[in-house]
Amino acid sequence: MKRVHVIADPVQAGFIQGVLESEGIPTFLRNAWLGGAAGELPSQECWPEIWVDDGDHARALELIAALEQGTTGDAPAWRCPRCGERIEPQFDRCWNCGGQRDP
Ligand SMILES: [Zn+2]
Numbered sequence: 001m002k003r004v005h006v007i008a009d010p011v012q013a014g015f016i017q018g019v020l021e022s023e024g025i026p027t028f029l030r031n032a033w034l035g036g037a038a039g040e041l042p043s044q045e046c047w048p049e050i051w052v053d054d055g056d057h058a059r060a061l062e063l064i065a066a067l068e069q070g071t072t073g074d075a076p077a078w079r080c081p082r083c084g085e086r087i088e089p090q091f092d093r094c095w096n097c098g099g100q101r102d103p
Pocket of ligand 1: 081096
């Protein structure tokens, strides 16, 4: 297992975890139960951590980086329904097979 992300906000941690799992990457959340202890600011050591299998590590980092870029309001990248290629949001067609974005 490898740690891919540490996040102060457990809600965001859950969101990122959901995105990774929807991409077929099994995740494991550590420390989720420690955040928000009454009256105490959790130290960084207690922040939620998302862990994935070694083989999924590079891809998970890529997805999280894309998510963080996406926080500026851009649409998320989409996946071609025909060939499964990941397509940047500014394109309406798959560069690989010409497939159209799912409406
Ligand atoms: Zn395609």
